[in-house]
Amino acid sequence: MKLGIIGAGNMGSSILKGVTSSNFLENKNITIFDLNKEKIQELSKEYGVKKAENENELAKESDILILSVKPNIIPKVLDKIKDDLSEKTIVLSIAAGISIGFIENIIGTDKKVIRTMPNTPAQVMEGMTAVSFNHNIQENEKSMIFKLLNSFGKSIEIEEKLMHVYTGISGSLPAYVYVFMEALADGGVLEGMPRDKAYEIIAQTVLGSAKMMLETKKHPGILKDEVTSPGGTTIAALKVLEDGKFRGTVMEAVKSCTEKSKEMAGE
Numbered sequence: 001m002k003l004g005i006i007g008a009g010n011m012g013s014s015i016l017k018g019v020t021s022s023n024f025l026e027n028k029n030i031t032i033f034d035l036n037k038e039k040i041q042e043l044s045k046e047y048g049v050k051k052a053e054n055e056n057e058l059a060k061e062s063d064i065l066i067l068s069v070k071p072n073i074i075p076k077v078l079d080k081i082k083d084d085l086s087e088k089t090i091v092l093s094i095a096a097g098i099s100i101g102f103i104e105n106i107i108g109t110d111k112k113v114i115r116t117m118p119n120t121p122a123q124v125m126e127g128m129t130a131v132s133f134n135h136n137i138q139e140n141e142k143s144m145i146f147k148l149l150n151s152f153g154k155s156i157e158i159e160e161k162l163m164h165v166y167t168g169i170s171g172s173l174p175a176y177v178y179v180f181m182e183a184l185a186d187g188g189v190l191e192g193m194p195r196d197k198a199y200e201i202i203a204q205t206v207l208g209s210a211k212m213m214l215e216t217k218k219h220p221g222i223l224k225d226e227v228t229s230p231g232g233t234t235i236a237a238l239k240v241l242e243d244g245k246f247r248g249t250v251m252e253a254v255k256s257c258t259e260k261s262k263e264m265a266g267e
């Protein structure tokens with residue numbers, strides 16, 4: 001099985017890092033292509049993967065071809081490679097706001113097309129990826145794709161129409177979490193905590209909080225109540241967050257992200 005990755009930017013290289021750290025397939029069976037020759041030279045050396053000379057060469061030799069270029073570049077890439085794809089090639093897009101139908105319109109409805117929405121924690125094998133399949137994907141191919149996606153984290157099949165909101169609660173979420181963590185560190189610095197210590201403390205606390213929710217399966221409200229002593233420190237902080245419309249602001253952010261994804265798709 002040969003895996004090709006077109007576009008080795010933030011997300012493409014995160015997937016590359018995750019897949020090569022797993023035992024999904026041997027690194028020599030992975031080939032990458034990016035317009036930036038220096039970047040692919042470095043990545044191919046770092047991960048022991050092959051590099052293609054161009055998109056066409058990669059499309060011809062890949063069984064699964066991951067498209068990880070910006071959404072506005074997708075039509076150009078598809079146009080270029082459409083004659084290099086066989087009916088067996090699985091084209092897997094990670095582009096925000098690019099539908100399965102849009103891809104089929106360019107390469108043909110007889111082709112195998114998968115739409116996904118991963119996230120950058122893939123590079124530490126803690127990614128979360130949503131997936132929707134077109135009707136040409138067989139059950140055994142679905143299993144293989146889940147193995148691929150699970151090699152760098154977890155994955156879930158969703159209805160394609162939910163991809164927009166999924167982007168709002170997962171694809172883009174790492175950025176909101178990092179802004180929250182940076183703001184927490186600023187608060188710590190304001191109160192005299194050295195910044196490097198603050199980042200370490202906050203990252204471990206966010207990791208532990210997420211792990212607790214996954215492992216205990218308790219409602220987040222219950223986990224919150226377990227931290228919140230009557231008349232204590234936590235409720236004093238939560239009151240400030242509520243006064244600042246924390247929850248409403250987060251909900252608006254998810255809505256705005258979802259709407260942007262729909263706008264990019266022309267919906």
Ligand SMILES: NC(=O)C1=CN([C@@H]2O[C@H](COP(=O)(O)OP(=O)(O)OC[C@H]3O[C@@H](n4cnc5c(N)ncnc54)[C@H](OP(=O)(O)O)[C@@H]3O)[C@@H](O)[C@H]2O)C=CC1
Binds near residue numbers: 034119
């Ligand atoms: N970043 C993220 O967290 C996530 C991104 N995505 C999706 O992933 C895709 C890529 O995003 P991201 O990695 O952030 O973007 P980047 O700009 O970091 O990466 C895209 C890469 O593709 C290269 N490129 C441009 N044209 C071509 C081409 N014709 N052939 C090969 N490579 C090309 C770019 O080179 P150059 O810079 O020289 O143009 C760049 O290195 C997008 O569609 C986005 O919606 C999905 C989930 C999460």
Ligand SMILES: O=C(O)[C@@H]1CCC=N1
Binds near residue numbers: 172
């Ligand atoms: O910001 C973006 O458009 C991409 C999609 C999800 C995360 N990054």
